[in-house]
Amino acid sequence: MGFVENLVLVFVAGFVTALATGLGAIPFFFFDSISDRGNVVLWGLSSGIMVSASVFGLIEEGLAEGGPAEILAGMAVGVVLVVVAHNVITNAEVDPREYGEADFKKLLLILGVLTVHSFPEGVAVGVSFADLNLGTGPQFLGFTIPVLAIFMTVAISIHNVPEGTAISIPLRAMGVSEWKMVWWAVFSSLPQPVGAVIAFAFVRLARDFLPLGFGFAAGAMIYLVLTEFIPEALEHGEGLPNGGKLELLGGVAIGVSIMLPLAFI
Structure with a gap:
């Protein structure tokens, strides 16, 4: 197989992982309205998923490839990204149309950070295909695919499903339709x-x-959770007993419990 054909196969593998993220929005097709208590739990769920994905997925993978200093440097840059993006979006003139302006700017920030976060995962998929067509691994459509590439594509696809749910939660809170989610x-x-x-x-x-x-x-994802997701959850929980803190902790615990098994895939 030629180099162009190899690139097409790698692109398809990366696109499969992207499509898997959309599966995370499917649960929202089955219920219409969400109470304040439900919103707090969902924001907590989203926070737990994202922090777990960062700690047990991204940081763990990073430490397998390099040292703590490189990870910390990368995290610092990620935090700076969120701070700069927040300032840019806050001061930007936007047309929110059917959404409130504040909600629309929050939506832009969340989607921007989560879109940036997915690039390193794509890089990991591409690196796993390094030994493509070198004679080891199963045959597929004339390609000899490395076992690591199959594993990485499947693993990231599985990880992306709950991340899709995490993305859909703030979209749902802002009234975005199911197919748009x-x-x-x-x-x-x-x-x-x-x-x-x-x-x-x-x-x-x-x-x-x-x-x-x-x-x-x-770094970008953890900072986004601490500065946007948790404050949003507590805002929804203001009218609940204990300010909704128990519901928030419960949602975080559920999110972590969902992601923990994926750390061993």
Whole structure:
């Protein structure tokens, strides 16, 4: 197989992982309204999923490729990204149409950070295809696919489903329709096939930057949870007993319990 055909296969693998994110919005097709208590739990669920994905997924993968200093440097840059993006979006003139302006700016920030976070995962997919057509692994459509590439594509696809749910929760709270939630969930992962192709084409260089990339994504996501998701949950819980803190902790615990088993896949 030629180089172009190889790139197409890697792109398709990355696109499969992106499509899996859209599955996370499917539960929202089955209920219409959400109470304040339910909203607090869902924001907590989203927070638990994102922090777990950062700690047990991105940071763990980064440490497997590099040292703590690289991860911490990447995380610091990720935090700066969220701060700068927040300031830019807050001061930007936007047309929110049917959404409140504040909600629309929060939506832009959340989607922006989650879209950026998916790029390193795509890079990981591309790197896993480094030994494509070198004679080891199963045959598929004339390609000899490395076992690591199959594992990485499946693992990231599975991880992306609850991340799609995490993305859909704030969208649901803002009144976004179900199919739009599916679209935005998939959109947030579209950098994955792009990152996969770039990483496969420059696999040696991409592998060197993986620790920074994973740390960058983790820092951005954790900071977003602390500064946007949890305050939003507590705002919804103001009228509940204990300010909704028990519901928030319960949602976080559920999110962590969902993601913990995926750390061993």
